[in-house]
Amino acid sequence: MRAIITGAATGIGAETVKKLKAKGYEVTAFDIVKPANVDTWIKLDMSDPAAIDAALGQIDGKYDSLINNAGLPPREGLTKTVLSVNYFGLVQLTLGLEGKLKKGGQIVNTASRAGAAWADNIEQVKALMALSCVDDLDDFIGAHELNHVRAYNLSKEAVIVWGMANTERLIAKDLRVNSVSPAAVSTGILDDFATAFGERMAKNVARVGRPSQPEEVADVIMFLLSPESHWIKGIDITIDGGMSALATSDRLALGD
Numbered sequence: 343m344r345a346i347i348t349g350a351a352t353g354i355g356a357e358t359v360k361k362l363k364a365k366g367y368e369v370t371a372f373d374i375v376k377p378a379n380v381d382t383w384i385k386l387d388m389s390d391p392a393a394i395d396a397a398l399g400q401i402d403g404k405y406d407s408l409i410n411n412a413g414l415p416p417r418e419g420l421t422k423t424v425l426s427v428n429y430f431g432l433v434q435l436t437l438g439l440e441g442k443l444k445k446g447g448q449i450v451n452t453a454s455r456a457g458a459a460w461a462d463n464i465e466q467v468k469a470l471m472a473l474s475c476v477d478d479l480d481d482f483i484g485a486h487e488l489n490h491v492r493a494y495n496l497s498k499e500a501v502i503v504w505g506m507a508n509t510e511r512l513i514a515k516d517l518r519v520n521s522v523s524p525a526a527v528s529t530g531i532l533d534d535f536a537t538a539f540g541e542r543m544a545k546n547v548a549r550v551g552r553p554s555q556p557e558e559v560a561d562v563i564m565f566l567l568s569p570e571s572h573w574i575k576g577i578d579i580t581i582d583g584g585m586s587a588l589a590t591s592d593r594l595a596l597g598d
Contacts (some may be wrong), residue, residue, distance in 0.1 A: 349412030359410035388431035428497035457498030509576030
């Protein structure tokens with residue numbers, strides 16, 4: 343079995359690589375820094391469309407799975423780069439690799455619980471997805487008055503929506519796409535999320551007891567790659583220790 347993964351050097355990606363190797367996968371990683379334990383590393387800046395095209399030219403043969411895990415957090419000063427990497431880079435790479443996936447292959451995208459409000463923001467999501475390239479982002483960011491936090495949330499909303507929008511097209515190719523949406527994962531960028539989301543995140547983590555561990559997210563990714571999940575298509579799975587349930591219960595006054 344062969345898998346391609348982006349963002350493999352740390353956090354969720356590194357844990358997913360460990361689990362892939364334990365299952366006997368040959369792993370090709372796209373990352374800006376060299377990951378451990380992979381068979382092939384292709385250095386790639388996911389914010390650079392030309393670099394993505396060049397990296398695609400280095401791929402040979404067929405693969406069973408594509409895990410789009412690379413992403414940037416909501417860090418001040420990275421508004422455009424967050425959208426470029428988290429959404430545009432993911433889509434460009436995926437479209438370029440579809441022909442390299444075997445029949446019955448799987449695509450798993452790492453989204454985020456921060457993208458859960460995609461339906462409420464669908465017009466803005468559609469407007470982002472309608473852009474032809476990253477060169478259009480400057481005008482888009484200005485017109486929509488986006489800051490780094492909204493850019494992050496929007497990028498993850500768009501990842502979730504892209505998966506749904508492309509499910510039927512991929513089914514026709516005997517491929518399936520799903521996404522996972524973790525919340526507050528204990529990785530090196532957790533402080534970025536604490537800064538961006540503040541007291542709301544701290545309260546959510548306190549209520550469920552702890553942030554999730556990256557291997558817990560990797561377990562769900564591995565399930566979505568497995569034959570046991572073969573009838574799961576176009577779904578986003580939230581991995582948040584119960585945060586979404588608590589928020590829904592609060593909103594609907596279910597505990598009263």
